[in-house]
Amino acid sequence: MEQERSSYLFNKYVSRTCSPAELKEFMAIVKNADDATVIDLVMDNFWNQSPEVELNPVKADSILTKVLSSDAKKDAKTPNLSVQWLGWAAALFIICLATLYFNNKTKTTPPAANQTAKKVVQSDKPVELLTVKTGNEHQKVNLPDGSTVILNNNSSISYPKVFGVKRAVTLTGEGYFDIRHDLKKSFTVHTGNLSTVVLGTAFNIKAYDRDHEISVTVTRGKVSVLDSNAVLAILTPNQQITFNKKDKLSNLNKVIAKNTVQWQESDIFFDDISLEEAAQALSKRFNTTITVENDSSKKCRFTATFLKGESLDEILKIICSYNHAQYQTTAGGITIKGDGCE
Structure with missing residues (x-):
């Protein structure tokens, strides 16, 4: 049954009458079978279907040599070649190449892929992190991209010595951020499961471990706040979101932002x-x-x-x-x- 279906699809393929679904089914057979199996399936079924019109022996041998160049069919039967057989032979030759391509692709890794993997491994160097902690005084931190953050009392920030493809920092406590604009690289502040993502703006984050809530307040620009990968809100100036760490609920409020950031003014x-x-x-x-x-x-x-x-x-x-x-x-x-x- 499988052989008959494969032969049927092959015939449709040669005559160019395959529906999109039939073409997809046939190419799946080509992809999943080894080259000898595919050739056997179609050749055994179609061998006796060609008319008895003879070709010039020299031309016939030349065509047959091209089609059966694969080692898998060195012992193949030799038919009388007709004009219709030429269509089958040409299609069979294409299928052989396609089968070999699919099989080789799954068995070996292309050189280009190996090179890419090596580059990734070579570039995966340990990132040197810097951490700044405050006691009972505020402190201004200059970040590698020219952005700044003013830390409130008993706060800390960790950031890479040099930003790579991403600009990301981790905050504990409270900080007022003034982020340098970069359309190609967003800036992310991680506070537990909550992430604040911006391109370039000014905002305040309060996220002390002892507090039940995290709050983000925007003074300039636009800020996205996410819980894991879910967007909780997109904030504009004088908007604040509060996020309850226990019940995972958030509230969006209109505020006077300068009052929120007055601690560092x-x-x-x-x-x-x-x-x-x-x-x-x-x-x-x-x-x-x-x-x-x-x-x-x-x-x-x-x-x-x-x-x-x-x-x-x-x-x-x-x-x-x-x-x-x-x-x-x-x-x-x-x-x-x-x-x-x-």
Whole structure:
């Protein structure tokens, strides 16, 4: 029965009258059988079906040699070849090649695939992770891609020394993220089973182990929040999602985002910044005109952190002492003077 079905499908294939389903069925037989089996099935059934029209013996031998070039059929029967047989022979030759291709593909791995696998293995190097933990003070962390996070008290973040194909970090506690935009690489913050995915935006995550809930609040841009692979919400500015770690339920709320991130708004982080850049930042924060008079002083660079809500006078005293400068307050604003830092 199987031989008759295979022969029937072969005949339909040769005459190009196969339906899509029949073609699929026939190619499955070709794929799953070995080459000798396929040839035997079709040749034994069709051997006596060709008319008695004789071909030139030289031409017949040439065609037969091409069709039966496989070692599997060196002992094949030799028929009288007709015009119809030529169609069968050509189709049989194609099937032989297809069968050999399918069999070889399943038995051996192509060189290109081996090369790809080696590349994957070679590139699968251990990733060096960095971890920053805070105690009773906030800390600003500069991530490898230029993004930043300000950690709240008793928080930690782990991240790779260099981002690879993915940008991903793990947070415990609370952090305010300002993510550098990258259309090709999303940025993911893992907090237990919850993941926060962005392209480039600013948002706050609160995920202390002791708390029953995780909250994500957006101040700029757009954020996707996922529980494993299920999307819980897509947040825009002034939206917050809270996720109960126990019952796995979430709530989406409208909030005033600046109130949520107020814990870090009084923090000032000057990280390898020029005196001129610091003056501009302080002018904006305190709504006061601050200028640096001497060009050589403008280029002075320093690092300083202010976490206790220091006044402008307190901040200026400290940064001027770092940079061998003095400041003077007038009706028009504040002027920083100095001879430079060299």
